[in-house]
Amino acid sequence: xxxxxxxxxxxxxxxxxxxxxxxxxxxxxxxxxxxxxxxxxxxxxxxxxxxxxxxxxxxxxxxxxxxxxxxxxxxxxxxxxxxxxxxxxxxxxxxxxxxxxxxxxxxxxxxxxxxxxxxxxxxxxxxxxxxxxxxxxxxxxxxxxxxxxxxxxxxxxxxxxxxxxxxxxxxxxxxxxxxxxxxxxxxxxxxxxxxxxxxxxxxxxxxxxxxxxxxxxxxxxxxxxxxxxxxxxxxxxxxxxxxxxxxxxxxxxxxxxxxxxxxxxxxxxxxxxxxxxxxxxxxxxxxxxxxxxxxxxxxxxxxxxxxxxxxxxxxxxxxxxxxxxxxxxxxxxxxxxxxxxxxxxxxxxxxxxx
Amino acid sequence: xxxxxxxxxxxxxxxxxxxxxxxxxxxxxxxxxxxxxxxxxxxxxxxxxxxxxxxxxxxxxxxxxxxxxxxxxxxxxxxxxxxxxxxxxxxxxxxxxxxxxxxxxxxxxxxxxxxxxxxxxxxxxxxxxxxxxxxxxxxxxxxxxxxxxxxxxxxxxxxxxxxxxxxxxxxxxxxxxxxxxxxxxxxxxxxxxxxxxxxxxxxxxxxxxxxxxxxxxxxxxxxxxxxxxxxxxxxxxxxxxxxxxxxxxxxxxxxxxxxxxxxxxxxxxxxxxxxxxxxxxxx
Numbered sequence: 165x166x167x168x169x170x171x172x173x174x175x176x177x178x179x180x181x182x183x184x185x186x187x188x189x190x191x192x193x194x195x196x197x198x199x200x201x202x203x204x205x206x207x208x209x210x211x212x213x214x215x216x217x218x219x220x221x222x223x224x225x226x227x228x229x230x231x232x233x234x235x236x237x238x239x240x241x242x243x244x245x246x247x248x249x250x251x252x253x254x255x256x257x258x259x260x261x262x263x264x265x266x267x268x269x270x271x272x273x274x275x276x277x278x279x280x281x282x283x284x285x286x287x288x289x290x291x292x293x294x295x296x297x298x299x300x301x302x303x304x305x306x307x308x309x310x311x312x313x314x315x316x317x318x319x320x321x322x323x324x325x326x327x328x329x330x331x332x333x334x335x336x337x338x339x340x341x342x343x344x345x346x347x348x349x350x351x352x353x354x355x356x357x358x359x360x361x362x363x364x365x366x367x368x369x370x371x372x373x374x375x376x377x378x379x380x381x382x383x384x385x386x387x388x389x390x391x392x393x394x395x396x397x398x399x400x401x402x403x404x405x406x407x408x409x410x411x412x413x414x415x416x417x418x419x420x421x422x423x424x425x426x427x428x429x430x431x432x433x434x435x436x437x438x439x440x441x442x443x444x445x446x447x448x449x450x451x452x453x454x455x456x457x458x459x460x461x462x463x464x465x466x467x468x469x470x471x472x473x474x475x476x477x478x479x480x481x482x483x484x485x486x487x488x489x490x491x492x493x494x495x496x497x498x499x500x501x502x503x504x505x506x507x508x509x510x511x512x513x514x515x516x517x518x
Numbered sequence: 519x520x521x522x523x524x525x526x527x528x529x530x531x532x533x534x535x536x537x538x539x540x541x542x543x544x545x546x547x548x549x550x551x552x553x554x555x556x557x558x559x560x561x562x563x564x565x566x567x568x569x570x571x572x573x574x575x576x577x578x579x580x581x582x583x584x585x586x587x588x589x590x591x592x593x594x595x596x597x598x599x600x601x602x603x604x605x606x607x608x609x610x611x612x613x614x615x616x617x618x619x620x621x622x623x624x625x626x627x628x629x630x631x632x633x634x635x636x637x638x639x640x641x642x643x644x645x646x647x648x649x650x651x652x653x654x655x656x657x658x659x660x661x662x663x664x665x666x667x668x669x670x671x672x673x674x675x676x677x678x679x680x681x682x683x684x685x686x687x688x689x690x691x692x693x694x695x696x697x698x699x700x701x702x703x704x705x706x707x708x709x710x711x712x713x714x715x716x717x718x719x720x721x722x723x724x725x726x727x728x729x730x731x732x733x734x735x736x737x738x739x740x741x742x743x744x745x746x747x748x749x750x751x752x753x754x755x756x757x758x759x760x761x762x763x764x765x766x767x768x769x770x771x772x773x774x775x776x777x778x779x780x781x782x783x784x785x786x787x788x789x790x791x792x793x794x795x796x797x798x799x800x801x
Contacts, residue, residue, distance in 0.1 A: 179647075179659050179660060180659045180660075253638075254638070257635070257637050258637075259637060259638065394657070397651065397654070397656075398651075400640070400644075400648060401648055401651055403637055403638050403640070404635075404637075404640065404645065404648065405634060405635060407595065407600050407629070407631055408629065408631050408634065410598075410599075410600050410620065411598050411600065411624060411627070411628065411629035412624045412648065412649065412652055412704065413619075413620045413621035413622075413623070413624035413625075413651055414620070414651070415620060453638060453639060457639070457641070457644070458638040458639045458640045458641075458644065459640070459644055461659075
């Protein structure tokens with residue numbers, strides 16, 4: 165067993181050492197985005213006045229209502245979607261999986277659409293929700309997420325070990341079905357105001373003007389992220405195959421359940437406020453893997469920071485590029501994500517023939 | 519050319535009275551490292567393993583033979599608890615697998631699957647270090663000790679030069695060696711392999727078998743390998759278990775199992791023994 169050690173051989177690096185540089189880079193990217201982006205916008209603001217000026221001055225108002233809540237939401241959404249993307253990709257052993265593969269986006273949108281069409285905000289239930297500090301629309305979207313995820317889990321768990329193929333198929337079918345219901349509700353007695361609102365909940369947008377909802381969603385985000393980050397090493401093994409992971413002491417079913425849970429919680433937290441924003445969950449994890457490698461103990465925290473920074477920048481572009489018209493951020497991420505996705509597919513193909 | 523049967527090195531442990539009593543039923547000196555007692559298993563209604571009783575002593579080198587669908591892979595999966603038997607028990611060092619934590623099983627038994635898919639671009643070094651998983655706490659990073667074990671496993675399998683490569687950049691034989699390195703990083707007592715040579719050409723087949731035999735002889739690692747190639751099995755293994763339709767047809771030294779009539783009845787094809795053409799594992 166004692167093979168001679170070649171003298172010129174560099175030592176194998178453990179994850180601890182490999183983690184430092186990528187983590188520092190992605191954290192720096194995130195911090196830079198968080199510092200620079202609030203200063204950018206259609207209106208020029210005086211940062212000193214906004215931060216240290218008398219309470220209620222114009223600059224402060226713009227910063228604290230029009231910009232910061234939105235930027236914090238963007239950061240949280242980007243982080244959540246990128247992290248959930250990593251989780252689903254590893255669990256399903258499918259590099260093209262994203263947070264919405266298992267049908268959660270359609271569920272969230274449908275929840276919001278039902279709330280809009282039923283006019284819940286004007287009903288007694290809506291008033292009750294408002295009175296305890298919950299906006300009915302996000303609550304309905306969250307409930308929609310939970311129900312669709314539950315449905316997919318129910319379908320997939322009928323086959324024992326939660327086989328990835330069954331999960332993806334169940335997710336796709338649930339997505340199609342719920343999307344059809346959304347379209348049905350949209351066309352059933354067309355109303356242009358409703359139609360506009362519904363579009364916002366199917367494309368995704370970060371328009372928000374207060375911190376309250378962000379903090380509430382933040383609790384779910386924190387719980388789900390902690391769960392996912394804690395599963396990084398078992399996910400490494402799971403990504404190499406279920407039987408192999410099992411043979412190395414991973415409780416495969418439990419890890420899958422927890423990833424499913426964690427990724428669903430963070431995604432639902434985001435969808436309940438912003439609606440589904442596409443492609444972040446694919447672009448960011450793959451960019452991180454290409455730059456830093458495949459180890460999930462590295463990919464997960466870097467995707468967290470990378471996703472947050474990336475979506476903050478995307479949203480800033482959407483706010484300012486065509487001002488005063490605001491582009492939904494989902495449009496920009498999809499415009500960037502589509503070509504990226506095609507490039508990724510071509511790359512995967514080339515590799516598999518190698 | 520066949521290795522004589524029954525020379526499994528007996529690790530002389532002082533046995534607890536109860537264990538000794540249990541084992542006294544058989545004329546053996548050590549606790550079997552793995553033992554199946556009357557194991558049956560079925561996927562849905564299709565029975566794939568029927569009443570299999572197999573005793574594996576420490577230090578044995580066993581080849582599982584049999585036609586496609588005879589239950590070789592399933593039997594291996596039962597041996598490390600990935601599948602649970604419908605009837606009968608599987609014991610590791612005298613403990614029922616069902617009573618053991620998966621981590622505990624993983625510390626004693628390592629598995630090399632038939633093929634490992636490349637999905638996310640893990641490097642060989644990362645894959646080998648994954649073998650240390652059952653020895654690490656939930657939030658623990660690999661220590662210098664773990665890294666040293668992984669390095670030795672890679673040196674042993676001659677895969678150190680591939681440490682920063684992904685599986686896409688390697689040949690089938692190189693991948694298989696990396697997978698064995700990963701299993702060795704688990705410092706297992708038992709190595710279970712599911713057709714490790716199925717995808718390989720003759721050179722790599724012999725290389726893998728030679729490596730397994732070295733591990734078996736030098737470290738006393740118990741090896742159980744499901745294998746298709748009768749000749750390769752005869753070359754490497756000290757004991758062959760012949761399965762057909764989920765039942766053990768024959769169990770014994772290669773010379774006894776590789777019998778023309780027996781093989782003809784199991785594989786439904788006529789075979790002829792031609793010892794003169796058997797290659798040797800030694801270079």
